[in-house]
Amino acid sequence: MAIVxxxxxxxxxxxxxxxxxxxDFEVDHVAENEITMRLLTGHRHLRPGGTVSGPSMFALADVAAYLVTLAMIGPKALAVTTNCSIDFMRKPVSGVNLIAQARLLKLGKQLSVTDVMIYSEGSDKPVARASLTYxxxxxxxA
Structure with a gap:
């Protein structure tokens, strides 16, 4: 399937x-069924203790799944999340952007299923992993 x-x-x-x-977001790279993007972290994304909040990481995973789906099907603004499971694995590195690597596992006519790994920029250890269905x-x- 070609990138749209x-x-x-x-x-x-x-x-x-x-x-x-x-x-808040920037897409860095798109390949067939894959996307790499970042959360441009700022003060509004932090929780007490100075780390990136869980809701901000969820937003990054959700947007990455949405955009990898749109990369393959085109601009359908009304695609919606129907399921999400997220595992928070470690505290993000303070003061750096978060990077999401999303991989489309299945793209059907009605649903897409995506796996998203989230990293602190410059680190190869994941801070979160999410599975989303759109x-x-x-x-x-006509």
Whole structure:
């Protein structure tokens, strides 16, 4: 299956459709069924103790699964999360961005299933792992 949206197209899509959070995320690389992106961490992403919060890591995993799906099917803004399981494995390194590597495991007509690994930038030890399922809106019938 061919890539429909590259990194530039996905970043533009986020700025157009999700202005409220677009500045938090940046797509670095898109390959067939894979995406690498980052959470541009700031003070609003931190929890007491100065580490990146769980909800911020969840958001990164969710956006990565969404965008790897769109990379393969095109700009369908109404694709939605139907399931997510996330394991937090270690404390993220303070003061650095988080990197998500998402891999599309299955892409069907109605659902996509994605595995996402999250790392502190510069580290090869994962801080979280998530499995997400997205519902894909049906094609419009003319």
């Amino acid at each position: 949206m590259d990194a530039e197209a996905l970043n533009t899509f986020m700025r157009e459709v999700f202005q409220q959070v677009a500045d 519902a894909i809106p049906p094609a419009k019938v």
